Amino acid sequence: MCRTVTERPVRLPKVRAVTAQVVQKLRSDARDNRERILDVARATFAAEGLDVPMREIARRAQVGVATVYRRFPTKEALLTAAFAEQMATCVAVVEEGLAAADPWQGFCQVIEGLMAAHALDRSLARALASQYPQVFHFAESRDRALRGLAELVQRAREAGGLRTDVGVEDIVLALMANEGLRAASRETRVAASRRFAALMIQSFRADPVPAPLPPAVRLPLPVRP
Template sequence: MAIEVITQRRSDARDNRARILAVARGAFAAEGIDVPIREIARRAELGVATVYRHFPTKDALLAEAFAEQMASCVEIVEEGLAESDPWNGFCRAIEKLMVLHALDRGFARAFTSQLPDATGFVAERDRSLLLMLELVRRAKATGTMRSDFVLEDVSLALMANEGIRADSPELRAAASRRFAALMIQSFQAEPVRMPLPPAVRLPLSRR
């Protein structure tokens, strides 16, 4: 009987943790990372204490909620490094990163925020940036990238990209691809005026 009770409690704890993460991911993606823990608990239909029992701090919740997206960031840059042409690898990486960030406002905000070093999120973000720095070095070596480009320019592009507002995820992704194309042209040593992806009608005011 005692074993059954313990097993049930563990099952309930796993279910609660999964529910908290699902609600947090949805809330952060739609509204950004400022959604309070109390609101996440309410939407998950759990007590605030239950949320804190699984995630002692909001930063811990953010780190786990965005673990998958962070892993995708690292993978995207690694794929860019694997390209035989560093410039093409950089261009592909920038486009994919900007689309990934455009589709999840919470992740985009967390990526450019100062979170405690104790979170695994920060270590993985720093790893992705170091990989991007190597990709930038290789692209510069080909003479295709402008010599005064710095890694902070990637951060600027991602911050601006986070502000894209559209009526659907598909439109946000499309707008992000066009913005990425504009940014990539500005990063070139001798910009090649390639046709841009189709324009997207965007709302003129924030909702």
């Protein structure tokens, strides 16, 4: 029996509902792919540098090369997106330290803040130390963080809290050393990073005064093959 035209409005809502579910599923898959690509790119660029090809990023993310280029037309676009959050974190921590009334306390606050953030995201120190001048937005944020860090170092020196032979390079070095922390859980890594930050602050101080350290943390020792 043929269906009449008047029956169509009854079925259309069902069609729309199914269509909406398909579109939502596609959008969800696209978001998942994008986040997976960014996670892989972030870890890969931080560990191996910018020379890793886009095809390899796609392989590690288990997506097609076309999918990567659809989301990120160039490697510069991928790099900027991958490290945008890390650079924003660096800038925010440094600017908060600059706003402190006491330069030395502001300096300590930045060391603790950067190391705590890095304990949760190990690519942060690499992002801060890396130099990718061809990526304007990345370089702009990085330079802003480093300029603020240099200003904070100068203020802490002039206030007499920071050793005169300590520079920005030493802070980046400390952050990269912090990257070597290995722990079974995120909580343990954060606790170990907190103690390491306290040790670094003691070594940076112009007139070291023994102060209580955060509790020691048991970490797994590396096993030689």
